[in-house]
Amino acid sequence: MRIISIANQKGGCGKTTTSINLAASLALNGKRVLLVDLDPQAHASLGLNVNSQNSLYNVISKITPRKLELEETILNIKNQFDLVPSNVLLGTLEQELSDEIGRELKLTTALARVKDRYDYVVIDCPPNLGFLTINALRACSEVIVPVEPSRFSIQGLERLSDIIQLVKDRLDHNIEYKVLITMFDSRLQHCFDMLDKVREGFSAHLISTIIHVNVKLKESVVVGKAVAEFDKYCRGSKDYFSLAKEIIAQEVGSIKDFSPISARMKKVVKEKSKDIIATAFTLNAPQAQSVYIAGDFNNWYVDESCRMRQEDGRWAADLDLKPGVYQYRFIIDGRWQEDPGNPRKMENAFGDSNSVIEVK
Ligand SMILES: Nc1ncnc2c1ncn2[C@@H]1O[C@H](COP(=O)(O)OP(=O)(O)OP(=O)(O)O)[C@@H](O)[C@H]1O
Ligand SMILES: [Mg+2]
Known part of the structure; x- marks a missing residue:
């Protein structure tokens, strides 16, 4: 207990x-x-x-x-x-x-x-x-x-x-x-x-x-x-x-x-993950203290799993996404911003733009 x-x-x-x-x-x-x-x-x-x-x-x-x-x-x-x-x-x-x-x-x-x-x-x-x-x-x-x-x-x-x-x-x-x-x-x-x-x-x-x-x-x-x-x-x-x-x-x-994983479980995992694509997001923001990514793929939720990691001034995150078109934004030191490295955008309900990515 x-x-x-x-x-x-x-x-x-x-x-x-x-x-x-x-x-x-x-x-x-x-x-x-x-x-x-x-x-x-x-x-x-x-x-x-x-x-x-x-x-x-x-x-x-x-x-x-x-x-x-x-x-x-x-x-x-x-x-x-x-x-x-x-x-x-x-x-x-x-x-x-x-x-x-x-x-x-x-x-x-x-x-x-x-x-x-x-x-x-x-x-x-x-x-x-x-x-x-x-x-x-x-x-x-x-x-x-x-x-x-x-x-x-x-x-x-x-x-x-x-x-x-x-x-x-x-x-x-x-x-x-x-x-x-x-x-x-x-x-x-x-x-x-x-x-x-x-x-x-x-x-x-x-x-x-x-x-x-x-x-x-x-x-x-x-x-x-x-x-x-x-x-x-x-x-x-x-x-x-x-x-x-x-x-x-x-x-x-x-x-x-969960270990050892049974043969049946292995099959389920394989089937579920076959159309999942590791998708890399990066941002050049050497001055930033913290960067998160949120989008319609995670219901725009913010938690520790969407915190990006810092690598020599660049921020990176690898998300497992199914094929589709997604909108997203970065939250750089608490401020929501579109992805400056991605020209594809879509206007959102707040009069700002969301960045758009297509996962194929
Ligand atoms: N995530 C949340 N979103 C919106 N309102 C919340 C959330 N969490 C708590 N509240 C509201 O905030 C108020 C205080 O919350 P809660 O009673 O849980 O705090 P507490 O720490 O138990 O208070 P106390 O110290 O008096 O026992 C409540 O009106 C509750 O409904
Ligand atoms: Mg209480």
């Missing part, structure tokens, strides 16, 4: 949105998932249309008249997707247990009871570093830290590493952390500037999938559904599906599972 906390002491950076939609997408990928709403604001519960009397409070508190085991608080949301709901009483635990030794292990102990029932536990943390977040960090071995561009600051990043250090030092517990860029607006240059800053300081920790700003993620919360249920074709759904795939690909043994 992999336990992943979604934490950042900074408010409103997409923790709850990530918790709900990562959990739902993992379940859609066939995983058995438990989402633990650990925030007394209960936004994850409300975002799934759950308003419950029960929460972890009933499991952990010693003075509650309604004492429960963890299993008794669990609600089924959909297929393999379960929830431990929250309510405002969770916020009183810190004071109730202030003198208790080992209080930071309460969640670890509770989760041990369901370790065979789930493949993943996703924990939505409150926006602080109090008792509840420390319990989550102690229970998990991985943390995803959502970082939202417009409020991003160097101080925020430094505090992020403080969290991890704190747990390592004080609780003697090793945690792997990953940074997830959320609410990314690829029309805004400062989002690319921020992405560069995160990469500079935290490249080894950066999750390749980027969560773009998408109004469907807001609307789905209002109707109490995961976005994949609300609108499975929107960008928010695709982004969180891609995040789930990336997380699953990190599973120990996941590479081994």
Whole structure:
């Protein structure tokens, strides 16, 4: 069972949105998932249309008249997707247990009871570093830290590493952390500037999938559904599906599972790839700090997979494309531009031009 906390002491950076939609997408990928709403604001519960009397409070508190085991608080949301709901009483635990030794292990102990029932536990943390977040960090071995561009600051990043250090030092517990860029607006240059800053300081920790700003993620919360249920074709759904795939690909043994490739699998791969053509894109921009390529071949999405590599002042990317005609643009230091080396263009809806390439 992999336990992943979604934490950042900074408010409103997409923790709850990530918790709900990562959990739902993992379940859609066939995983058995438990989402633990650990925030007394209960936004994850409300975002799934759950308003419950029960929460972890009933499991952990010693003075509650309604004492429960963890299993008794669990609600089924959909297929393999379960929830431990929250309510405002969770916020009183810190004071109730202030003198208790080992209080930071309460969640670890509770989760041990369901370790065979789930493949993943996703924990939505409150926006602080109090008792509840420390319990989550102690229970998990991985943390995803959502970082939202417009409020991003160097101080925020430094505090992020403080969290991890704190747990390592004080609780003697090793945690792997990953940074997830959320609410990314690829029309805004400062989002690319921020992405560069995160990469500079935290490249080894950066999750390749980027969560773009998408109004469907807001609307789905209002109707109490995961976005994949609300609108499975929107960008928010695709982004969180891609995040789930990336997380699953990190599973120990996941590479081994594909190897050795069976004869049947080899045939499928060969058939699928026979009309795919490796297509090279290059750009001469020695001053540029970062260059991405986006086009209708990738739905104009920006993520780490469309970042171009630098080779002696030239930027290059090799994309596997099927034969066809494609429109594309480069994003050079956050500014969308047509390809200066390609005379073939087509006017776009914004009054600019997209470059056009035909793959044969
Ligand atoms: N990718 C996105 N695109 C558009 N809106 C988003 C996106 N991610 C989150 N939001 C919206 O931003 C707001 C804050 O998001 P969310 O509640 O997930 O943050 P949080 O970190 O859990 O906040 P808190 O610190 O209060 O717990 C919500 O209204 C949510 O619907
Ligand atoms: Mg939240």
